[in-house]
Amino acid sequence: MKVMILATLAAIAFAAPVRAQPAPISDQDISNAYIYLLGRLMVTRQQQLDFQEGFKWNELRHRKPGAVDWPNPNLDVAYSEAWVAVDEESCTIVTVPKVEGRYYTVxxxxxxxxxxxxxxxxxxPNRPSGEFALCLRGAKATLPTEVVRIDLPVKHSRILSRVELGDDWDKAVALQHQFTLRATGNPALPDIPRTPIFELEQFPGVEAFDAAEAALDSEPDINPGLEAMQERTRAIARAAKEQPERGRIDQVIREQAFAEIAKAGTRIGHGTVQNGWARPGVVGEYGIDYLTRTLVNYRGIWANVKPEVLYYRGGNDSTGAELNGDNVYTLTFPKDELPSRFANYFWSVIAVDSTRFRVLPNPRNRYLLNRETKPEYNADGSLTLYFADQKPSDAPDGNWLPTPKGTVYRLTFRYYGPTEGVANGTYYPPALRRMN
Structure with a gap:
């Protein structure tokens, strides 16, 4: 009998092997997964706010110049926005007017x-205007022969059109309103993911993982190499449903993930810093660099790719001290390195606060310096820009950006159509020098 029992137990052991236990969740796993997920939650947050405002699928909303509430807005352009839905049978036609002598993109x-x-x-370059069809890859939609088809890997997307304002805002706005959208059929419309709508200066804690399934199921991550991160995020979301893990996850987020985000923000993830200016290593297309993607979504959502625009962020002066509205700073470009040299289209610089990254209110209602502020050049051909609460006596009016007292702030320098050293990463703007 004993022999038979042993034989039976042995048979059971071979027939039903013990399943491997899931790997324990480390603090670093939690921090990494949180940072990864937060990038998606930044987008779902904005999507919910948009539809609460009245957005409808496949309809453009034309914004008045300056009337956007995003981190680091570009005030050189008139924006139009939409959320687009396509499916296996329906595409969305984008009509682009003929634009001459000014930058634009969809x-x-x-x-x-x-x-x-x-x-x-x-x-x-051979057909920059007309009708373009955004289609789901493989869709069997019938399109007119003159329409240019653009295949997308997803059914739902965000559109942002920009038209350079230049020195003729009325013309720019007229062109802006000639951009249109229309669906060729009746695409299935998705439910908007219900995820936390948080203030940008107050990230969610463990409740972020409560929304993980909704956030991840509603949008595939198209970057190969992040599959394991997505699965780890789902595993942590499951663990967060039970105590004591829920309490531990929340503590790790607040003590470790928040600190890692703040530290990485100095260099914009895996970017580089020189002369007090940070340049992102990747932007607009991130590959497996989810850290930079999350930071950019946080501080400059809807950033475009490098061939379109390159952004430098300045947060410190030549001594390494943070920029502060109590001080006066100058930024001088030598005559052979003027901003216009490095931009096919235009350049500009704005100042934003250090928490919500919005432009700084000031009595002049001046929020940027660019070609249209008509900056004056020095006798030797160099260009000096001034950042101060009050205009320095020696500063031409068009060279001065008001920065209110008591404000810790950041500068964002944009080069649209970057060329030479800006395009290849060998150039950085000069250091800001404190004058008082």
Whole structure:
């Protein structure tokens, strides 16, 4: 009998092998997964706010110049926005007017803030205007022969069109309103993921993982190499449903993940810093660099790809001290390194606060310096820009950006159509020098 029992137990052991236990969840796993997920939650947050405002699928909303409430807005352009839905039978037609003598683009992004396409003269030099069809890859939609088809890997996307304002805002706005959208059929419309709508200066804690399934199920991550991160995020979301793990996860987020985000923000993830200016290593298309993607979605959502625009962020002066509205700073470009040298289209610089990254209110209602502020050049051909609460006596009016007292702030320098050292990463703006 004993022999038979042993034989039976042995048979059971061979027939039903013990399942491997899931790997324990480390603090670093939690922090990494949180940072990864937060990038998606930044987009779903904005999507919910948009539809609460009245957005409808496949309809453009034309914004008045300056009337956008995003981190680091570009005030050089008139924006139009939309959320686009396509499916196996329906495409969305984008009508692009003929634009001459000014920059424009129609940027298409997915639900992680990854740029999927641009429609402009750089990408379509032989046919920069007309009708373009955004279609799901493999869709069997019938299109007119003159329409240019652009295949997308996702059914739902975000559109952002930009038209340079230049010195004729009325003309720019008239062109802006000639951009249109229309669906060729009746695409299935998705439910908007219900995820936390948080203030940008107050990230969610463990409740972020309560929304993980909704956030991840509603939008695939198209970057190969992040599958394991997505599965780890789902595993942590399951663990967060039970105590004591829920309490531990929340503590790790607040003590470790928040600190890692703040530390990485100095260099914009895996970017580089020189002369007090940070340059992102990747932007608009992130590959497996989810850290940079999350930081960019946080501080400059809807960032475009490098061939369109390159952003430098300045947060410190030549001594390494933070920029503060109590001080006066100058930024001088030598005559052979003027901003216009490095931009095919235009350049500009704005100042934003250090928490919500919005432009700084000031009595002059001046929020940027660019070609249209008509900066004056020095006798030797160099260009000096001034940042101060009150205009320095020796500063030409068009060279001065008001920065209110008591404000810790950051500068964002944009080069649209970057060239030479800006395009290849060998150039950085000069250091800011404190004058008082």
């Amino acid at each position: 940027q298409v992004l997915n639900g992680w803030g990854e740029t999927l396409a641009n429609i402009n003269e750089r990408v379509f």
